[in-house]
Amino acid sequence: xxxxxxxxxxxxxxxxxxxxxxxxAMVRMIPGDPVTLMLGARATPEAIARLNAQMGLxxxxxxxxxxxxxxxxSGDLGVxxxxxxxxxxxxxxxxxxxxxxTLAGIGWAAALGIPxxxxxxxxxxxxxxxxxxxxxxxxxxxxxxxxxxxCLLFFSVRLGWFPVLGAGEDGDLADQIxxxxxxxxxxxxxxxxxxxxxxxxxxxxxxxENHVRTxxxxxxxxxxxxxxxxxxxxxxxxxxMLGISIGGLLSSAVLVENVFSRPGLGTLIADxxxxxxxxxxxxxxxxxxxxxxxxxxxxxxxxxxLDPRVRKSL
Amino acid sequence: xxxxxxxIEGLSVAFGRPPTxxxxxxxxxxxxxxxxxxxxxxxxxxxxxxxxxALIGLLPQAARVTEGAIRIGNQNxxxxxxxxxRAIRGARVxxxxxDPMTALSPSRTIGGHLLDAQHRDRASxxxxxxxxxxxxxxxxxVPDPAAQLDRYPHQLSGGMRQRVAIAMALLGRxxxxxxxxxxxxxxxxxxxxxxxxxxxxxxxxxxxILFISHNLxxxxxxxxxxxxxxxxxxxxxxxxxxxxxxxxxxxxxALRDCDPARIEGAARHLPSIPGETPVVRAPPTGxxxxxxxxxxxxxxxxxxxxxxxxxxxxxVRCHLAVSKT
Ligand SMILES: Nc1ncnc2c1ncn2[C@@H]1O[C@H](COP(=O)(O)OP(=O)(O)OP(=O)(O)O)[C@@H](O)[C@H]1O
Ligand code: SF4
Ligand SMILES: [Mg+2]
Numbered sequence: 265x266x267x268x269x270x271x272x273x274x275x276x277x278x279x280x281x282x283x284x285x286x287x288x289a290m291v292r293m294i295p296g297d298p299v300t301l302m303l304g305a306r307a308t309p310e311a312i313a314r315l316n317a318q319m320g321l322x323x324x325x326x327x328x329x330x331x332x333x334x335x336x337x338s339g340d341l342g343v344x345x346x347x348x349x350x351x352x353x354x355x356x357x358x359x360x361x362x363x364x365x366t367l368a369g370i371g372w373a374a375a376l377g378i379p380x381x382x383x384x385x386x387x388x389x390x391x392x393x394x395x396x397x398x399x400x401x402x403x404x405x406x407x408x409x410x411x412x413x414x415c416l417l418f419f420s421v422r423l424g425w426f427p428v429l430g431a432g433e434d435g436d437l438a439d440q441i442x443x444x445x446x447x448x449x450x451x452x453x454x455x456x457x458x459x460x461x462x463x464x465x466x467x468x469x470x471x472x473e474n475h476v477r478t479x480x481x482x483x484x485x486x487x488x489x490x491x492x493x494x495x496x497x498x499x500x501x502x503x504x505m506l507g508i509s510i511g512g513l514l515s516s517a518v519l520v521e522n523v524f525s526r527p528g529l530g531t532l533i534a535d536x537x538x539x540x541x542x543x544x545x546x547x548x549x550x551x552x553x554x555x556x557x558x559x560x561x562x563x564x565x566x567x568x569x570l571d572p573r574v575r576k577s578l
Numbered sequence: 579x580x581x582x583x584x585x586i587e588g589l590s591v592a593f594g595r596p597p598t599x600x601x602x603x604x605x606x607x608x609x610x611x612x613x614x615x616x617x618x619x620x621x622x623x624x625x626x627x628x629x630x631x632a633l634i635g636l637l638p639q640a641a642r643v644t645e646g647a648i649r650i651g652n653q654n655x656x657x658x659x660x661x662x663x664r665a666i667r668g669a670r671v672x673x674x675x676x677d678p679m680t681a682l683s684p685s686r687t688i689g690g691h692l693l694d695a696q697h698r699d700r701a702s703x704x705x706x707x708x709x710x711x712x713x714x715x716x717x718x719x720v721p722d723p724a725a726q727l728d729r730y731p732h733q734l735s736g737g738m739r740q741r742v743a744i745a746m747a748l749l750g751r752x753x754x755x756x757x758x759x760x761x762x763x764x765x766x767x768x769x770x771x772x773x774x775x776x777x778x779x780x781x782x783x784x785x786x787i788l789f790i791s792h793n794l795x796x797x798x799x800x801x802x803x804x805x806x807x808x809x810x811x812x813x814x815x816x817x818x819x820x821x822x823x824x825x826x827x828x829x830x831x832a833l834r835d836c837d838p839a840r841i842e843g844a845a846r847h848l849p850s851i852p853g854e855t856p857v858v859r860a861p862p863t864g865x866x867x868x869x870x871x872x873x874x875x876x877x878x879x880x881x882x883x884x885x886x887x888x889x890x891x892x893x894v895r896c897h898l899a900v901s902k903t
Contacts, residue, residue, distance in 0.1 A: 327859060473680065475683040484694060
């Protein structure tokens with residue numbers, strides 16, 4: 265098991281390292297001279313030279329890669345071309361709203377998907393179960409940004425239940441949460457179906473387990489049996505799935521951010537890419553990759569918490 | 579004679595629908611009395627677990643009670659709705675299952691299980707429940723009981739887990755304790771310890787114990803009364819002495835004459851009787867044991883033998899045995 269954990273951490277590190285090299289290569293693979301592209305055709309030679317030096321583009325490639333890694337590890341991702349602020353600061357500012365949106369999206373998906381899955385599992389094969397499975401597949405196939413637009417039009421513009429755009433007042437937590445509800449719903453809904461299907465399958469299996477029979481033989485009420493004895497283990501595959509799918513969740517969040525004009529990694533990367541602000545693009549993508557890389561070890565920890573047999577062997 | 583705790587009266591249970599149905603129990607009558615251990619013995623598939631589940635109101639969805647009554651005290655629980663059955667389980671009737679390795683939830687501590695087993699006594703407060711859990715753990719022979727409460731099932735041996743399961747069953751103060759092959763998965767030493775424990779509990783709980791086993795040796799050791807099942811029928815019942823010293827049914831006799839060493843270790847199928855237990859899908863037209871019975875006559879193949887009560891708690895289902903007595 266120790267071996268397994270080390271393996272997972274090494275995998276995370278490998279993913280991160282590959283991403284760093286890829287990001288390094290990205291700027292070099294853009295046709296034409298990146299500096300000229302960034303600064304525009306009419307930049308002065310001094311400005312071009314300064315930016316070249318700033319980005320280390322005047323060095324040999326190997327040196328550049330070495331430099332790039334050593335800078336990343338010392339927390340230096342370069343400087344935002346527009347604001348001249350350190351990219352690290354810019355990215356760290358954009359991270360919390362995206363994280364909040366992703367987690368709230370998972371929250372919605374779990375809050376709807378887990379009960380639906382349980383409900384189906386307790387009456388497999390009935391009309392309700394089959395109807396729910398059709399709805400689940402339907403929910404899976406709606407692209408999140410389309411859903412975001414419809415949510416926005418209907419709940420915010422038409423009904424006025426939720427704010428239309430933005431992330432809410434700084435420092436006003438209630439307002440921020442209020443602004444989060446609808447975009448998170450748009451991120452999460454597509455996952456409700458996946459979760460419901462997955463939970464249904466593992467719940468049906470769990471309800472047939474011997475320890476659930478023991479719980480029934482004690483005369484425990486059904487909700488206690490489902491939650492304490494069946495669901496706790498039945499949820500493990502779902503946590504694994506969420507850990508693996510964090511990339512997909514992040515990209516839904518990034519798309520939805522744009523629809524709702526929320527600040528965040530998505531908006532940051534999109535704006536920077538459009539403006540050829542490559543250090544910020546690099547920093548933003550790197551942050552997303554790191555999130556992706558730590559999601560799996562985190563889901564492993566959650567599983568160890570859910571299932572003590574795994575904990576023992578950690 | 580002591581108080582009747584539970585009784586089965588002419589019970590028939592079927593799984594599924596014709597033509598693929600299984601008639602798992604057919605016209606079974608049995609009475610369980612306070613202060614007694616009743617043993618049930620029979621080959622795999624003879625309906626022992628089905629009977630146990632019927633008594634605790636846990637028959638699977640596929641099961642149908644086609645006739646008869648299941649009485650706990652004076653109440654017939656056959657066909658009661660789920661909510662009413664739940665009130666019986668873990669309170670008037672408790673059950674310990676075969677496999678101690680899977681019978682407890684891997685994500686719940688021993689203490690959690692023992693608290694849940696007392697869920698009807700929640701009003702007395704956590705610390706009182708905890709004290710009682712420790713007390714019962716000690717009674718079933720778990721060493722250092724307080725320390726076990728925070729442990730998880732996988733940290734305990736099979737024998738300890740089975741003791742915990744027995745403790746859980748006792749915490750509901752049941753009138754009827756069902757033990758369905760609880761020693762089958764244990765080695766011989768542990769089995770002897772658990773049998774000894776059951777024997778102690780017999781006088782301690784104010785109720786009946788139903789002990790299901792493949793192991794005739796175990797049955798002989800701890801039971802007062804024995805019921806022999808074959809292919810869904812009760813073929814013979816009697817006090818343990820009579821069953822072993824003067825069996826009436828050819829099947830009981832064959833069972834007894836098997837080399838005990840070969841029965842031990844949970845023989846799924848008894849080697850000294852040629853043939854196998856049939857799966858009964860339609861009402862039989864003769865004695866269900868006839869194909870394997872060395873004494874079978876024409877009568878046996880054409881007429882179903884009826885249950886003949888010879889004395890209180892003594893009876894047999896066999897043409898030949900009845901004509902002899
Ligand atoms: N859920 C079920 N669905 C269909 N048939 C079942 C079900 N449970 C039991 N049966 C059938 O009912 C019959 C009696 O089974 P039961 O489990 O009561 O036997 P048993 O005497 O306890 O056997 P064992 O010694 O193997 O535990 C068997 O033929 C079995 O196949
Ligand atoms: S009724 Fe006949 S076949 Fe059946 S057990 Fe008795 S003697 Fe054997
Ligand atoms: Mg059984």
